[in-house]
Amino acid sequence: MSIDLKTIKHISKLSRISVDEKKAEKLAGDLNSIFEFIEKLNELKTDNVQPLTSVAKTTLKLRDDEVKSKNLRDQIIKNSPQENEDYFVVPKVIE
Amino acid sequence: MSEITKQSLSELIKNIKDKKLSSTEVTKAFVERSEKSKKLNAYVTEDFSAAIDKAKKFDENPNLDLKLPGIPMAVKDLFCTKNVKTTAGSKILNNFIPTYESTVTQNIWNEGAILLGKLNCDEFAMGSSNETSFFGCVQNPIDKDLVPGGSSGGSSSAVAAQLTPITVGTDTGGSIRQPASFTGIVGLKPTYGSCSRYGIVAFASSLDQAGPMAQNVRDCALLHEVISSYDEKDSTSIDFKRNNYVKELTNNIKGKKIGIPKEYRVDAMPKEIEDLWKKGIDYVKDCGAEIIDISLPHTNYALPTYYIVAPAEASSNLARYDGVKYGFRADGENLIDMYEKTRSEGFGAEVQRRIMIGTYVLSSGYYDAYYLKAQKVRKLIKNDFDEAYKKVDAILTPSTPSSAFKIGEKTNDPVSMYLNDIFTVPVNLAGLPGISIPAGHDAKGYPLGLQIIGKAFDEQNLLNIAYAMEEKINFKNKITDWWIK
16 A cells, blocks of 8 residues: 555645645655555454453443533633634635 | 752751751752753753742741741753743643643742742653653663653653652653652652643643652642642542551551452563563562552553553644743744644644644544444453552552663554554553652663552552552662763
8 A cells, every 4th residue: 555645745734734846755765665664554353353442341320411610611711823803713614 | 957959848947947958058059960961851941040049938938837848849841830831742832821720830939939930841741751842852861762651751851850849740641650650769650630630731631640750759749739739720620538658658558458360461571571570479579568469451452442541632732832822933924834834843742643633533434443432441441450459559560561662762662652552551551550660770770660550549558558568679860871971
C-alpha cells in the first residue's frame, strides 16, 4: 500500500490543515513508512475477535440532569482570539 | 540537615511538620535553584513570585495536618491551572489561560502544595524526547545535549535536577515511565480510571492517565494517594476503594509471583538492558518473590495498534483547535481558509503527522481495515495480560530498550522514535498500572529503568514490589550540576 500526494491532499482537507507541495511530499514519505510499520497487524486473523472499546469494565453512571455551572459567559469567551460582546467573531460566512 | 533541594519530598514534609523548615524557606530554595537552571529549559511558565507569596501565607497559619503542607511543586504543562497559562507545549495554546483547574492539580493544592510553575513537554504529549515542544527541547541533567525522554520531559528533568521535589506527568504510551527511566527517577502510570482526566489537555482519551514522578517510591506513593480520586466530571473515572498507599507500603513481598514475559526479549536489545533485567530478577528473588516465565504473545503488535488508536483519538480530540474559541488564530480569506491556516501554523510537524494518520484511519473506506482492526488487536493484547495474571501478581520488564539518546538523534525517523515505547505502550492499551524505577547505569553512566506492571487497581502491590526492589538496588543518580556555572 502506498499513500500518494492525492491522498495526502484529501486527508489534509479532512483534517483542515493546509499543506503545500513540499510539505505534502514530506508527509507522504513519513506516512508511508509509518503505515508500512502498521501493516504488521494484517498478520493476525481477527475475524472472531470483539473490538475493545473501553478497558474499564464499569458501565456509565446515570446522574440527575441538573445545571451545576451557570453564568459562564465571560469565562467562555475570555480566551477567544476575537470576540464582540457576547459572541465569537469569525470571518464572514454568508455573502 | 542536608541542603533543602537535595531532600526528598518525605524529608521536606517531616521537616516542615517538625517546624525545622518553613514553607517559605523550602519554596525559596527551589525557586533559587530553578532560577539557576534555565539552561535545562524545564519550565514553560514560571510562577515563582506567586509561589513565594503563597508560601508566606501558608506559614502565617500553617495547617500541618495536610499531606503536602506548604510543599512547592511544578507540574506538567498539560494540566489546566486556573489563571496560569497552560500551553500543552503548543503554539496553538500559547496564549491560553484556563478559567478552571484540573481535578488532579486541585487535589494537590487541596493538600497544601503550592504551584511553582508549568513544565515543558512534547506538543500535546506527542513525543518521546520532548523535542516536539514549541518551546524547545529540554536538557537531561544527566548529561549535556541528552534528551530527558518524553513526553513528560520537563517534568523528569525538573525532578532529577531537583528544581521541584516531585511532580505530576501524564502517560499515554509511556510518557511518565520512559522519561523517568531516562533521568533516573521513579514514575508511576496508574490504572486507567484511577486519576481524573478532567482539565488535562486531551491527547488519546482511552489511554491518557496522570501519575506521579518522584525521587523515590515512598514519595511516589504519597503523591499517588493525593491525586487518585473518583471524579464525576470524568465519565471514565472509576469509583473504587483506594488504599492508603503510604501507610500500607511494605517491602515484604515474600511469595509474590512475578512474571517474566519472553516476548520482551526484543531483537537488537543492548546487552546492558538484558543484564539489567537479569539483575532485576535476582533482586526480586532476593526479596523472596517467585519468578515465573510467562508469555504475552501479541507484544509485537502493540506499537502498530497504538499508532492507529492514539492518532485516531487525537485527530478527534484536536478538532477543537479551530482558531475560534481559544488559542492561536491565523488570518484567512474565509472561514475554511482561516481554519486550515490556523491549524497549519499552530500545530507542529509531529502533531500534524498524527492528526493526518488519525484522520486517514478513521476515514470512509479505511475505518474497518485500520481502526476496527486495531481495536480487535487491542482486545488480544488485553487478553494476554488477563491470561498472565491468572498465574502471576505482577510482571517485570525493562522500561525502555535503550538509555537516553542525544538531542536530534532520532528526529528524522518517526518510526525509530516510536520504537522507544515498545515496553510501555502495551500497558496503556490494556489500561493497567505500570511503574518505572531506576535500576542501574549503562557504560556511559546513563540511568536505566525497570518496569513493573500490575493488575488493574493493584497499585499498592506494584508500589510494594518497587519499594522492596528500590531498597536492594540502592540506586544513586550521577548528576554533576554541569548546567550551573
